[in-house]
Amino acid sequence: MVDPAALRDCQAWKDAGLPLSTPSNEACKLFDATLTQYVKWTNDKTLGGIEGCLSKLKAADPSFAMGHAISTGLVLIGTGSSVRLDKELDLAVKNMVEISNRQPLTQRERLHVSAVEAFARGDFPGACELWEQILRDHPTDMLALKFSHDAYFYLGQQEQMRDSVARIYPFWTPDLPLSSYVKGLYSFGLMETNFYDQAEKLAKEALSVNPADAWSVHTVAHVHEMRAEVKDGLDFMQRSEAHWKGSDMLACHNYWHWALYLIEKGEYEAALTIYDDHILPSLQTSGTMLDVVDSCSMLYRLQMEGVSVGDRWQAVLPVTRKHSRDHVLLFNDAHFLMASLGARDAQTTQELLATLQDVSESPGENCQHLLARDVGLPLCRALVEAENGNPDRVVELLLPIRYRVVQIGGSNAQRDVFNQLLIHAALRCGAGAHRNLARSLLMERDALRPNSPLTARLMRKAASVHLLQ
Known part of the structure; x- marks a missing residue:
């Protein structure tokens, strides 16, 4: 207050x-x-x-x-x-x-x-x-x-x-208004560039000044996510919930991070409970882009894990559909597309792709439109091919741009949905080279996030696929 x-x-x-x-x-x-x-x-x-x-x-x-x-x-x-x-x-x-x-x-x-x-x-x-x-x-x-x-x-x-x-x-001495929040801003940039220890230390310094600093809570949540520290992450979110749940513009996103830990553990029903109790209601109340992408990303991740999300996409679509022609951020576009694909709305899917193609052909100085041709459109087409059951085509579209997807924005944790899409597609491919790709990508993931339960599940799946062929 x-x-x-x-x-x-x-x-x-x-x-x-x-x-x-x-x-x-x-x-x-x-x-x-x-x-x-x-x-x-x-x-x-x-x-x-x-x-x-x-x-x-x-x-x-x-x-x-x-x-x-x-x-x-x-x-x-x-x-x-x-x-x-x-x-x-x-x-x-x-x-x-x-x-x-x-x-x-x-x-x-x-x-x-x-x-x-x-x-x-x-x-x-x-x-x-x-x-x-x-x-x-x-x-x-x-x-x-x-x-x-x-x-x-x-x-x-x-x-x-x-x-x-x-x-x-x-320059931000403690006597200045909002100075502790600068710690939170700095900690997030440190976390995104893999200075995890420094980021966590600074975020907790900010929280010692103001426990209700939801952005610094968010940084700590990211640190645990990137390290696959599931138990520590869940404990932290539970302990701090009373302080940040009133931050109406960020609480939904912090609950999304909470749900990611549960998906990582394979506790899908618990994750869906968070979605139903916190994420969807926030989306329907606010309609903000952060709540939109959280909703779409979570449902899409669950689907990749083989979880049925029922008719939940139908509740998201009315919010996303009205933004299909905006093309403000490619990151947003990819998530809008998840919703139209999940809800089986072919008309909205086609409208989004066609209008994105249009802006890519006359981008002017718009940085997102300039990036659409080489990154945004291949990414969106990969989502369509995944929905259509063409994993080889998904790999052909995603693999060349995997190190450029960062340019569409978002955090490392948010963009991980696209890394997971590539891995899942590679696991389903018919070509031997792509099966080897899945193994390579999983080894890479394991090196970055040791002891990740999600990675372990995917490795078991890769081993099963290899043994069967």
Whole structure:
């Protein structure tokens, strides 16, 4: 919960070296309230939540350029809307730019507006460079730090995500608002680049300051996942649940991590219980992209394990179907496709593939559309071939791009669904070379995650296939 008395007014922002171009103290405080909730991954009901704060912020000063930047930026960073299709969002971006052009803003504020505009065009690398320019001169600008962190994540640029925080980390002294959350941001980048011990240490430092820091909980969950420390992971999630379950924007994802441990153990019914009790309800309430991909990824993983998910895809499809033409993130597209395939909706599947092909042929400066031809489309076609029972074709499509899939974004744990797809396809192939591929991939997986029960099950399956042929 945010203390309203601690929210910063015009003078406080100026004293922090981050002046905001508005005469309204109320607008400044609401900007702070919105930013704080974004960083904490929660809608604080006492403040009216993020949407409530943004509504009051616009009323307090309709010409507040940074108010428009954070409002429009949050919609864009959520990746659930495209300026190509969402005319209201497109107008909001243009309005932000027009308002900023009419005012004598600081250079920092102008860079923020330009970065949000670049992100809207799909130029995520350009947006990151602008946010980095801000951070070089203003290392305690949390909005620039958080927006760039999320954008690097979408780009699959793990080292940049880590190093962006490393460069500003010494400036975040404990007296600064939200300083402990910077530890969480840094720990996640360290974890994604395999510095597991350092990542876990930093995340637990953040949790010692604030046990409700759901993002730092999330880092620790990832560390246990990547090390296949199933018991430790389950114990940690159970012990910490009371602290993070109220973080409405991230709780579903933390439950997803909990379910991954159960799938790893082969406790499928327990995993489905988490899906039914937490993940699906969150998806149906929020419709956010994170909840969408969690739902799709979990059901798809269970299906690969041979588990019947019943009619659960039918409940996911209404949410995913309306995004089939968005093509904001290839990572999202692949998960939308899982849903249309799982629900046997051939029309939506075809619409997604056809429109993705279209944007790949005229990508402009949109980084995702530029990547669609060589990575996004082969990945999506592999999912279709898997559904159609063509494992040899799945391998032919996935194997050449397996080291490029990182470019579609997401975390190592999230993209592991595609590694598993390749292994399962190789196990089902008719060609001897592909059977040997399955064995090689499993040896690689075992080296990265020793003592993984899931890997052990797949190895037994590989041995069985080999003995039978």
